[in-house]
Amino acid sequence: MSHIFEKVSNTQVADQENPIKAPVVAELLDTAVQQFQEQAGTTELYTEGTGKDKKEKRIPIREAFLCILAEVLRNGNETKPINEIVVKELIKELDIFMSAELDKILHDARFKRLEAAWTQLKYLVDHADFRRNIEINVLNISKDELREDLENQAPRSSFLYRVAYQFDYGQFGGHPYGAMIANYDFGPNSPDMSLLRNISRIANWAHAPFIAAASPEFFGVREFRDLSYLTDLDQIVEGRKPQNTEWLEFRKTKEARCVGLTLPRFLLRLPYGNQKPTKTFGYTESVTNHDAYLWGNAAFAFATRLTESFARNRWCANIIGPRGGGAVKNLPLHIFPTLGGSMGAKIPTEIMIPDEREGELARAGFIPLAIRKETNEAAFFSANSCQVPAWFGDGDEQMIDQANFKLNTMLPYTFMISRVAHYIKAMQTERLGLNYSATQMQKELEKWLQQYVANFDAQPEVRARRPFRELEIVVLPKPGDPGWFRVQILLRPDFKYQGADFKLSLVSEMAERAQKQQNQ
Numbered sequence: 001m002s003h004i005f006e007k008v009s010n011t012q013v014a015d016q017e018n019p020i021k022a023p024v025v026a027e028l029l030d031t032a033v034q035q036f037q038e039q040a041g042t043t044e045l046y047t048e049g050t051g052k053d054k055k056e057k058r059i060p061i062r063e064a065f066l067c068i069l070a071e072v073l074r075n076g077n078e079t080k081p082i083n084e085i086v087v088k089e090l091i092k093e094l095d096i097f098m099s100a101e102l103d104k105i106l107h108d109a110r111f112k113r114l115e116a117a118w119t120q121l122k123y124l125v126d127h128a129d130f131r132r133n134i135e136i137n138v139l140n141i142s143k144d145e146l147r148e149d150l151e152n153q154a155p156r157s158s159f160l161y162r163v164a165y166q167f168d169y170g171q172f173g174g175h176p177y178g179a180m181i182a183n184y185d186f187g188p189n190s191p192d193m194s195l196l197r198n199i200s201r202i203a204n205w206a207h208a209p210f211i212a213a214a215s216p217e218f219f220g221v222r223e224f225r226d227l228s229y230l231t232d233l234d235q236i237v238e239g240r241k242p243q244n245t246e247w248l249e250f251r252k253t254k255e256a257r258c259v260g261l262t263l264p265r266f267l268l269r270l271p272y273g274n275q276k277p278t279k280t281f282g283y284t285e286s287v288t289n290h291d292a293y294l295w296g297n298a299a300f301a302f303a304t305r306l307t308e309s310f311a312r313n314r315w316c317a318n319i320i321g322p323r324g325g326g327a328v329k330n331l332p333l334h335i336f337p338t339l340g341g342s343m344g345a346k347i348p349t350e351i352m353i354p355d356e357r358e359g360e361l362a363r364a365g366f367i368p369l370a371i372r373k374e375t376n377e378a379a380f381f382s383a384n385s386c387q388v389p390a391w392f393g394d395g396d397e398q399m400i401d402q403a404n405f406k407l408n409t410m411l412p413y414t415f416m417i418s419r420v421a422h423y424i425k426a427m428q429t430e431r432l433g434l435n436y437s438a439t440q441m442q443k444e445l446e447k448w449l450q451q452y453v454a455n456f457d458a459q460p461e462v463r464a465r466r467p468f469r470e471l472e473i474v475v476l477p478k479p480g481d482p483g484w485f486r487v488q489i490l491l492r493p494d495f496k497y498q499g500a501d502f503k504l505s506l507v508s509e510m511a512e513r514a515q516k517q518q519n520q
Helices: 002-014 022-040 061-075 084-106 109-126 143-151 159-166 190-206 224-229 233-239 245-250 254-258 298-313 355-363 396-408 411-430 438-450 460-465 510-519
Strands: 180-186 210-214 259-263 334-337 343-346 367-371 378-380 468-477 485-493 504-508
Touching: 084 109, 109 180, 109 298, 143 159, 143 190, 159 190, 180 190, 180 298, 190 210, 190 245, 190 254, 190 259, 210 298, 233 355, 254 259, 259 298, 298 367, 298 378, 298 460, 355 367, 396 411, 411 438, 411 485, 438 468, 438 485
Parallel strands: 180 210, 210 259, 259 367
Antiparallel strands: 334 343, 367 378, 468 485, 485 504
16 A cells, blocks of 8 residues: 555645645545455444444554544544554554664663663762752763873863862862762773773872772673672782783772772663553563663762762761661662563672672772662672772781771772861861961861761761761971961771771872962
8 A cells, every 4th residue: 555655745745835635635545444445354443333232343453543544534523433442452553563663772782871871870869968068060071082181181281180170179169079970981901091090190189089880801701790600709800911910000009099990780770661661652671681771880879878978977988888878779670570480580780799709809999789689779898999908017016007008998988088188178278378377277177177076985876977086187387388288187987997996197288289280
């Protein structure tokens, strides 16, 4: 019947001033229906009779659509009882066709990247309490664009530096960023490591840790599900030379403590269907394999732990452990029928991570997201930065120094000391020109920090908002820069590590850098 549609099209083109009218279309469609009826032997579109005498006749779906359209155009507002079976079959066929087309769109790699980017951003926004002095700013820049920005000039001249440091942290009255969350994944290859080194410098200057995702390439596999087949992960990561050489060297840098790489991906939404119905038509998304699901960057799940901790305690320290702020709850859990007739479930992370494997990943410099078995709840049990802990020796003092260094490589404590650094920078800028002495500055800093020092017997909720037990501050004038100071702070958190006290250290050099920027 293709010639019928050609005739309709030709009629429309031939008379643009007097476009084809409904009766003409109805006549052409009626001709098409008559041709179909002659070929298929189907003569009725309408329901005959009522009750027990009701007779229904079926016709193929495509032709049923022509019949219905012809009758609507021919009869106008006249109401006739259309065959219900025909209509339902027509709708069912259209749903199947539209579902197949939607599957092609949703499962296209380019569309999946776009949907994942926006969905995980919405996930983060939905888990942020903006009444608690929380802001989320979005920087639309691809990984390749960022690489070009940082490779073509020195980091201090880059666009990222201006955004992360100059426009806010380095600006009078600006609001510093607490963290940078990136929709990127990084592998051990040379381009990625070069980019990560440049980013880490800016993150260190801005005291804003950079959180992104780790690629399975670190472990010599194509996807994280293959980690289940690997043994002795420590040896694999350390022994994959020369593939991981640049990664291992990066871990030794001081800037590496301002970078965190998360894994594996987590499920962003349920497939459309019974558990996630659509509002427009009966769409059931086909998810026949692992890659058909919409997976997201675990850095965004980690970021929700930061926003929740800050909203509750004004610090981003309570971010690990299922009861300590590291729980990621209410993740999508896909329930589906199996071939055997029972019901199966797709866990909301790419892999199950046993306790031993979680420890291996943490020691290797990653932040694992572990799912609680047979639930839709996951948790971050550790939040190590990429920096590798240093070895100081076997003596008692060396062991204490080693513990202090190791704790300073962990992101919960990096976030704490970074928040202090933000305040010091703002305080120095506000008081520039007041002829403050080093002693006056030290007293003012001590007064401010004392409000975050808790008593020994304070309740847990109080200690969460006042996370320090003791503090030591030394403020010295900066030679050659009147009114600017070099500040050294030692903070003792309100808990022990492996039975020993430890200190977090900060040496402020931001004022010196800011002054140099102003003089250039």
